[in-house]
Amino acid sequence: MCTGYQAARKAGGAFVTKTMKIAWGSLFVGILVLGIKALAWWMTDSVALYSDAMESIVNVATAIAALMAIRVAAQPADATHPYGHHKAEYFSAVLEGVMIVIAALLILHEAWQSFANPRPLDAPLSGLAVNLVASVINGVWCWILLRTARTERSPALAADGKHLLSDVVSSVGVTFGVLIAIMTGLPWIDPAMAALVALNILWSGWHVIAASLSGLLDESLPEDILVELREVISDQAEGAVEAHDLRTRQAGTATFIEFHLVVDGAMSVDDAHVICDRIEAGLLERVPDCVVTIHVEPEHKAKHSGIVVL
Missing domain, CATH: 3.30.70.1350 (Cation efflux protein, cytoplasmic domain)
Known part of the structure; x- marks a missing residue:
């Protein structure tokens, strides 16, 4: 019988340097964007911007989980793990999907509270401008994550990138929603946009979990x-x-x-x-x-x- 055991050892560590750098970068970007979005929410008291900031908290938590998973997955095959530690990344992706779902439920709760008790927005245009800066940063980093995930075949980075993409889409929707609320003077539009953001996050979380489970179940190549x-x-x-x-x-x-x-x-x-x-x-x-x-x-x-x- 001919085997590729040495290849299993090499596969564990060949990609570690680049993916680890990207994982650390995700953590830094997540903390930076969280701070900017929290500032935008504080300036406006908008529940839609609150939902955007809440999603950034998930980004930070999942960046930490991805970083830990990549460190474990990079360990070479050994006597107790002869096939390597690669599946650790899938556990990170499943955790990320679960946290996305939890964040979406929290946002839905806050949106319902705001819908039942609408409140006017404070300094909405300034807050939107601040939030836009965070969206641009997220958009650039999302592109870097997805490109690296494809070249390095990293499930953890792919899950992080897909979640960040949903965050960018949500931020664009929030911006338009808050602008419409300002122009029409209808306060219920703000929590309605937050609810739509939550549903988008739920959809993203489901796809992340489903993709990770396929890997854990040893899915065949296409x-x-x-x-x-x-x-x-x-x-x-x-x-x-x-x-x-x-x-x-x-x-x-x-x-x-x-x-x-x-x-x-x-x-x-x-x-x-x-x-x-x-x-x-x-x-x-x-x-x-x-x-x-x-x-x-x-x-x-x-x-x-x-x-x-x-």
């Missing part, structure tokens, strides 16, 4: 990538009889690929290993840092199905 992997195995397995029972799973930044390779029963171990190395090199070219496990079997184990060797 079908289009599986097709490419089969082609790579077929092209690089010259000398073997067939390959079957291909299985894949993702755990944070790591991708695990496993299958059975049938060879002539008289083939030497060295020759079989050469074929395994060739296949593994091809798979690594298609999926960098993947961990490949190949079960070599004699010809009488052939199933006459699966991947045809060219």
Whole structure:
């Protein structure tokens, strides 16, 4: 049997420097934006701006959770965790989704209280200007997070970026809502916008949780990538009889690929290993840092199905 155990160790630490820097940056940006939005709320007493500030509290808390998860996930494989610690990021993403839902419920409660007892806004234009600064900062950082999450394949950063994107959308909606409330003189528009923000946050939280659960349940790679992997195995397995029972799973930044390779029963171990190395090199070219496990079997184990060797 040929394995990629060393690749599992490398996959644990190859991405740590960049993602850790981004995670620390998220914490700094979250605290900065929280302060700016809290100032905007204090200036206006707007429940919609309160909802915006409340979401920033979640941003700070989840940035801390993501930072801790990335530190754990970056640890290399060891004797007690031979497949690495990559799934720690998924737990962070689930926690973030739960906290998003809690924040949304708190905002809905505050919106209802404000709707039942409407109050006029104080210095609304100045508060909106301050809040706009926070929205711009969030927008720029959201773009950085999502781009890094794609290149580094980090579930924690992806969850953080998606939540921040919902925060930017919410802030834009809040700004327009408060402006409409100012122009029309209708105080109920302010809590109505807060309620819409809460519903948007709930939707975002659900998607974050659902995506994280897929990772925790060892979801396979997408079908289009599986097709490419089969082609790579077929092209690089010259000398073997067939390959079957291909299985894949993702755990944070790591991708695990496993299958059975049938060879002539008289083939030497060295020759079989050469074929395994060739296949593994091809798979690594298609999926960098993947961990490949190949079960070599004699010809009488052939199933006459699966991947045809060219």
